[in-house]
Amino acid sequence: MNTDVSIGSLGQFNLITAFEVFEHVVDPNALMKNLKTLLAPDGLVIFSTLLSDNDIVPGQRLTWWYAAPRNGHISLFSANSLKRLAGNFGFNLCSFSANLHALFVSIPPWATHVIRAS
Numbered sequence: 001m002n003t004d005v006s007i008g009s010l011g012q013f014n015l016i017t018a019f020e021v022f023e024h025v026v027d028p029n030a031l032m033k034n035l036k037t038l039l040a041p042d043g044l045v046i047f048s049t050l051l052s053d054n055d056i057v058p059g060q061r062l063t064w065w066y067a068a069p070r071n072g073h074i075s076l077f078s079a080n081s082l083k084r085l086a087g088n089f090g091f092n093l094c095s096f097s098a099n100l101h102a103l104f105v106s107i108p109p110w111a112t113h114v115i116r117a118s
């Protein structure tokens with residue numbers, strides 16, 4: 001019995017959540033491609049990942065707890081790198097905090113009270 005499921009065969013969704021997922025993904029581009037396939041045109045991805053801004057300093061020893069090997073965090077993002085990654089796939093990025101973010105193509109009408117156009 002073949003249990004392989006194509007991402008495209010799952011359909012599209014108005015809301016996708018991914019809490020503490022992005023930092024565990026080996027290929028962030030593949031993740032974004034899958035999210036783009038699964039997200040309805042008026043959909044929203046709500047996700048969490050802690051941003052590295054001010055915690056990773058070039059030329060200094062890495063001491064940020066979020067990057068510890070035992071955490072399994074293999075993809076780390078700054079605000080700029082996350083925005084660029086989103087933009088590469090046609091997404092807009094909204095960050096509510098250093099840990100909570102949203103991706104969307106256009107602000108869904110049902111989310112305008114949460115996300116303001118910038």
